[in-house]
Amino acid sequence: MTTTRQDLSELLERSGVRATPRRLEVLEELARESDDVTAQQLWSRLRERDSRAGLATVYRTLALLSEKGVIDVLSHHGGEQCYRLCGDAHHHHLLCEKCHRVVEIQECGLDDWVAAAANEHGFVATEHRVEIVGLCADCR
Amino acid sequence: MTTTRQDLSELLERSGVRATPRRLEVLEELARESDDVTAQQLWSRLRERDSRAGLATVYRTLALLSEKGVIDVLSHHGGEQCYRLCGDAHHHHLLCEKCHRVVEIQECGLDDWVAAAANEHGFVATEHRVEIVGLCADCR
DNA sequence: ATGGTAATGAGAACCGTTATCGTTCTCGGT
DNA sequence: ACCGAGAACGATAACGGTTCTCATTACCAT
Ligand SMILES: [Mn+2]
Ligand SMILES: [Mn+2]
Ligand SMILES: [Zn+2]
Ligand SMILES: [Zn+2]
Numbered sequence: 505m506t507t508t509r510q511d512l513s514e515l516l517e518r519s520g521v522r523a524t525p526r527r528l529e530v531l532e533e534l535a536r537e538s539d540d541v542t543a544q545q546l547w548s549r550l551r552e553r554d555s556r557a558g559l560a561t562v563y564r565t566l567a568l569l570s571e572k573g574v575i576d577v578l579s580h581h582g583g584e585q586c587y588r589l590c591g592d593a594h595h596h597h598l599l600c601e602k603c604h605r606v607v608e609i610q611e612c613g614l615d616d617w618v619a620a621a622a623n624e625h626g627f628v629a630t631e632h633r634v635e636i637v638g639l640c641a642d643c644r
Numbered sequence: 645m646t647t648t649r650q651d652l653s654e655l656l657e658r659s660g661v662r663a664t665p666r667r668l669e670v671l672e673e674l675a676r677e678s679d680d681v682t683a684q685q686l687w688s689r690l691r692e693r694d695s696r697a698g699l700a701t702v703y704r705t706l707a708l709l710s711e712k713g714v715i716d717v718l719s720h721h722g723g724e725q726c727y728r729l730c731g732d733a734h735h736h737h738l739l740c741e742k743c744h745r746v747v748e749i750q751e752c753g754l755d756d757w758v759a760a761a762a763n764e765h766g767f768v769a770t771e772h773r774v775e776i777v778g779l780c781a782d783c784r
Numbered sequence: 785a786t787g788g789t790a791a792t793g794a795g796a797a798c799c800g801t802t803a804t805c806g807t808t809c810t811c812g813g814t
Numbered sequence: 815a816c817c818g819a820g821a822a823c824g825a826t827a828a829c830g831g832t833t834c835t836c837a838t839t840a841c842c843a844t
Binding site: 662664665682683684699700703704707723724725 | 799
């Protein structure tokens with residue numbers, strides 16, 4: 505992960521989010537994680553790094569970032585939301601049901617299938633979500 | 645909906661769930677709903693029908709029924725789970741983002757696409773979830 | 785410096801869900 | 815029909831993740 509603090513600061517500004525020290529700490533921690541994390545996991549990792557960030561701020565920042573499309577939200581744990589810094593393009597996720605690894609599927613080629621399925625029932629599709637659950641190379 | 649109480653009772657037994665009066669009430673209410681409902685919605689509708697069912701029993705029954713594969717669980721509302729009596733076959737859902745209507749998409753033809761996407765990253769897919777969000781015929 | 789706005793931290797409140805526990809129901813064996 | 819064991823149930827407390835409140839602090843333009 506070669507993402508420098510400067511890059512992250514620019515990412516925030518570009519997304520219409522003011523780059524405050526706290527928000528940079530949160531985003532920096534997200535960039536450090538390879539898999540997705542819950543708000544509380546993220547908060548305790550920040551604490552281990554001697555950040556004084558409050559839990560409410562972590563929640564506020566994650567809500568803001570997902571609203572602005574900077575991060576993805578996954579709901580594959582029961583009730584608990586997971587957050588992940590992802591690529592910009594539309595994509596979906598592969599989830600390992602054993603080790604919880606998350607991998608991005610670039611190139612969602614489903615637009616035609618989605619449009620057809622929606623049209624068949626008189627719908628116009630505006631969005632679609634796909635999650636594939638399985639076992640990763642290490643776990644099977 | 646021509647589903648009689650007798651049908652529902654047999655559905656329960658066939659699924660390995662003892663058909664008690666309370667469970668039949670819950671299942672009967674699910675069969676009455678065209679869209680999905682939350683546990684609390686279901687509970688208050690039972691109350692309106694002079695059922696003395698407790699909220700805990702509603703939650704217990706919904707958990708049991710989804711565990712046995714009798715009903716589907718959708719998580720498209722924030723955190724709150726929705727339940728729906730669906731067909732037996734593997735399928736996905738169309739959701740209207742305005743009126744929250746839910747329609748089943750029969751025939752998920754995605755197995756090949758899913759297997760290929762998983763294989764490309766060394767995964768073996770065991771399950772997949774697809775939700776299409778859009779506007780239904782009435783709402784657009 | 786000064787005033788105004790946005791962000792933050794601590795902790796209370798909220799709310800959907802689950803656990804607890806005493807009571808009631810169910811059903812097979814008698 | 816009666817009985818006893820185990821399952822189901824209802825009321826309510828507890829739980830846990832998230833959001834709200836509010837007093838304080840940081841930031842920024844004047
Ligand atoms: Mn992603
Ligand atoms: Mn369904
Ligand atoms: Zn794995
Ligand atoms: Zn609609």
